Amino acid sequence: MGSINGKLSVESENIFPIIKQWLYTEQDIFVRELISNCADAISKRDSLIKIGTCQNYAVNSFICIEINQTENTIKFMDNGIGMDADEIERYINQIAFSSAADFLNQYKDNVDNSLIGHFGLGFYSAFMVADKVEIDTLSCKPKSKPVHWTCDCEMNYKMEEGNKSEIGTTITLHVESDLQYLKPQRMGAVINKYFAFFPIPIELSCKDALADTAESPEKKQINDTNPLWVKNPEDCTRAEYIAFYQKAFNTHTEPVLWLHLYNEELGIKGLVYFRNEDSFNQNIDGQIKIYSNQVYITNEGKGLLPEFLSLQNVIFDCTDLPLMASRSSVQKSEALNSITHYIVEQVAFKLYGTFECEREFYEEIWNSLNPFIKFSCLKDKLFASYVEKFIIFRTLRDKYVTLNEYLEQIKDKHQNIIYYVSDEIQQAHYISTFKKAGIDALYMTHVVDQPLIKKLEMKDTNLRFNRIDSDFCSALKEKLTEDEEAKVTEDEARLVNSFKGLVEDKHLTVKADRLITKEISSIMILDEEERRVKDAIEMYSATGIDVSKFSYGNDILLLNLNNKLVHFLLNPSASEKVTNIIKMQLIDIARLGQETLEAEQMSAFIDRSNMILELAIERDNA
Numbered sequence: 001m002g003s004i005n006g007k008l009s010v011e012s013e014n015i016f017p018i019i020k021q022w023l024y025t026e027q028d029i030f031v032r033e034l035i036s037n038c039a040d041a042i043s044k045r046d047s048l049i050k051i052g053t054c055q056n057y058a059v060n061s062f063i064c065i066e067i068n069q070t071e072n073t074i075k076f077m078d079n080g081i082g083m084d085a086d087e088i089e090r091y092i093n094q095i096a097f098s099s100a101a102d103f104l105n106q107y108k109d110n111v112d113n114s115l116i117g118h119f120g121l122g123f124y125s126a127f128m129v130a131d132k133v134e135i136d137t138l139s140c141k142p143k144s145k146p147v148h149w150t151c152d153c154e155m156n157y158k159m160e161e162g163n164k165s166e167i168g169t170t171i172t173l174h175v176e177s178d179l180q181y182l183k184p185q186r187m188g189a190v191i192n193k194y195f196a197f198f199p200i201p202i203e204l205s206c207k208d209a210l211a212d213t214a215e216s217p218e219k220k221q222i223n224d225t226n227p228l229w230v231k232n233p234e235d236c237t238r239a240e241y242i243a244f245y246q247k248a249f250n251t252h253t254e255p256v257l258w259l260h261l262y263n264e265e266l267g268i269k270g271l272v273y274f275r276n277e278d279s280f281n282q283n284i285d286g287q288i289k290i291y292s293n294q295v296y297i298t299n300e301g302k303g304l305l306p307e308f309l310s311l312q313n314v315i316f317d318c319t320d321l322p323l324m325a326s327r328s329s330v331q332k333s334e335a336l337n338s339i340t341h342y343i344v345e346q347v348a349f350k351l352y353g354t355f356e357c358e359r360e361f362y363e364e365i366w367n368s369l370n371p372f373i374k375f376s377c378l379k380d381k382l383f384a385s386y387v388e389k390f391i392i393f394r395t396l397r398d399k400y401v402t403l404n405e406y407l408e409q410i411k412d413k414h415q416n417i418i419y420y421v422s423d424e425i426q427q428a429h430y431i432s433t434f435k436k437a438g439i440d441a442l443y444m445t446h447v448v449d450q451p452l453i454k455k456l457e458m459k460d461t462n463l464r465f466n467r468i469d470s471d472f473c474s475a476l477k478e479k480l481t482e483d484e485e486a487k488v489t490e491d492e493a494r495l496v497n498s499f500k501g502l503v504e505d506k507h508l509t510v511k512a513d514r515l516i517t518k519e520i521s522s523i524m525i526l527d528e529e530e531r532r533v534k535d536a537i538e539m540y541s542a543t544g545i546d547v548s549k550f551s552y553g554n555d556i557l558l559l560n561l562n563n564k565l566v567h568f569l570l571n572p573s574a575s576e577k578v579t580n581i582i583k584m585q586l587i588d589i590a591r592l593g594q595e596t597l598e599a600e601q602m603s604a605f606i607d608r609s610n611m612i613l614e615l616a617i618e619r620d621n622a
């Protein structure tokens with residue numbers, strides 16, 4: 001074969017600018033494309049060996065990347081099918097003409113369709129980093145001659161007989177000396193990004209500028225050819241799952257639970273890891289890694305997986321993913337819907353199984369599952385329909401219950417009213433009062449609990465969620481006879497009257513009742529609906545919205561007629577000086593139980609507290 005010079009022909013227009021600017025916005029992609037070509041060549045060779053069209057010339061398949069920092073070259077070498085001059089003419093010189101279609105046509109009855117999805121542009125991504133590219137190749141076809149092909153970035157090529165003696169292909173990229181990919185760490189990281197779990201061994205070697213040139217550099221295998229998701233779930237151990245999690249997601253944390261996806265029909269294998277609390281607190285977002293035939297495609301699950309799954313760490317491989325031309329994203333399709341549906345169902349079944357069969361363990365890991373399950377139920381109707389029943393809540397008695405279990409437990413006491421705690425510290429006073437009175441409530445302290453409450457109330461209009469400091473009275477009210485009720489009304493009227501003038505806050509209403517615990521003197525309550533309006537107004541106000549036109553109901557100062565101090569206020573012979581101090585103190589104590597005092601109130605409270613201590617000393621001395 002003589003030497004052939006030419007200008008690359010293109011199918012429609014000059015695609016170099018497209019390659020450089022549009023299709024491959026990420027430079028790393030040339031590594032993926034060239035290694036994918038090596039892999040394709042090996043698969044084609046294996047297919048031919050299987051059908052006896054090609055002699056079994058190679059013992060082991062290999063892909064090797066060799067960096068030479070002296071010559072500023074990067075070589076991609078494989079022992080795949082190789083090319084003869086005709087094939088180079090067809091598949092390389094005529095750009096945008098993929099050989100995959102030809103290959104499939106020729107052997108369509110004998111090979112599987114895993115080679116589909118090739119677009120005939122990948123090879124030219126080499127020009128994203130190289131100003132000259134060489135191909136040295138020897139085809140596996142009998143009596144083939146080796147070919148040497150070289151091309152500069154002006155699209156001028158030269159093709160002549162080469163000197164390659166072993167079947168396969170070497171692509172040599174001539175690059176600038178400062179190119180980041182000449183550094184083995186950088187190149188290793190990129191190979192790892194796309195091919196960490198590729199089934200064919202990929203070796204990297206580097207001849208550095210200072211090394212003795214006679215010595216061939218050490219080769220290092222970069223990838224794990226047998227990732228855990230490929231294995232049958234029955235053969236995988238707990239230690240293997242954890243080790244794989246830490247390696248694949250680069251973390252030292254351990255997952256609390258995992259799920260092995262394995263569906264031959266959909267061609268899907270993968271792992272869903274449920275992250276632990278610490279990992280959640282560090283970063284609310286999880287990681288999604290999608291592979292196709294063990295080649296990394298994307299970490300962008302948007303549109304592919306339901307949004308809520310992005311809270312967990314998911315890695316999966318799907319043989320038939322409908323890929324976009326750049327192979328970096330996935331097209332929406334029916335097949336994709338089935339995959340998504342399968343994953344959502346599997347996640348729901350895993351949670352169901354753990355809840356039903358390992359309730360104690362489920363409760364142990366609940367803090368880690370809590371935000372994920374609740375958020376998912378808010379976001380995804382299908383998922384909610386499976387999983388809503390497995391939401392559990394910690395109670396004041398430090399037990400975990402589902403909503404149904406709680407409703408069953410309280411049905412004789414406060415039917416359908418669910419008391420909840422939204423802030424353990426702020427509502428500590430109410431919590432201890434509830435505990436003393438033997439009334440249970442649920443901890444709903446996560447931000448996701450507020451929208452969840454709204455959703456549950458909308459779903460079942462009989463349910464009423466009352467924060468522990470709202471509607472306190474009905475929970476703790478003593479059961480009274482008619483006569484006793486009449487007495488309460490009378491005492492209440494007297495107390496309301498005596499507080500007049502003392503309370504300047506127009507948002508404060510005084511009420512009195514007999515509560516089942518004597519220890520409580522005064523407590524501030526706000527009707528649940530009014531409190532929700534108040535919270536919303538405060539939230540809008542914080543975002544700068546003018547809220548002056550909005551208003552909400554009054555805070556209620558509830559006085560417990562069973563308490564000694566309150567009882568004292570009804571004593572007609574008590575001195576006005578002392579009763580006024582007690583009344584003011586009762587108001588402030590009630591306010592403190594709910595929120596902090598304003599500056600002036602706090603100062604008055606401290607002065608008054610000191611005065612009370614002085615009175616105590618005076619009394620002791622008397």
Ligand SMILES: Nc1ncnc2c1ncn2[C@@H]1O[C@H](COP(=O)(O)OP(=O)(O)OP(=O)(O)O)[C@@H](O)[C@H]1O
Nearest residue numbers: 037038041091098099100118119120121122123169
């Ligand atoms: N290492 C190789 N060994 C054998 N043939 C190769 C090799 N690299 C490229 N080729 C041939 O060149 C053709 C063009 O490669 P190119 O990467 O541009 O397109 P493709 O692999 O067909 O599709 P894609 O754009 O998806 O990569 C390939 O189809 C293949 O026939």
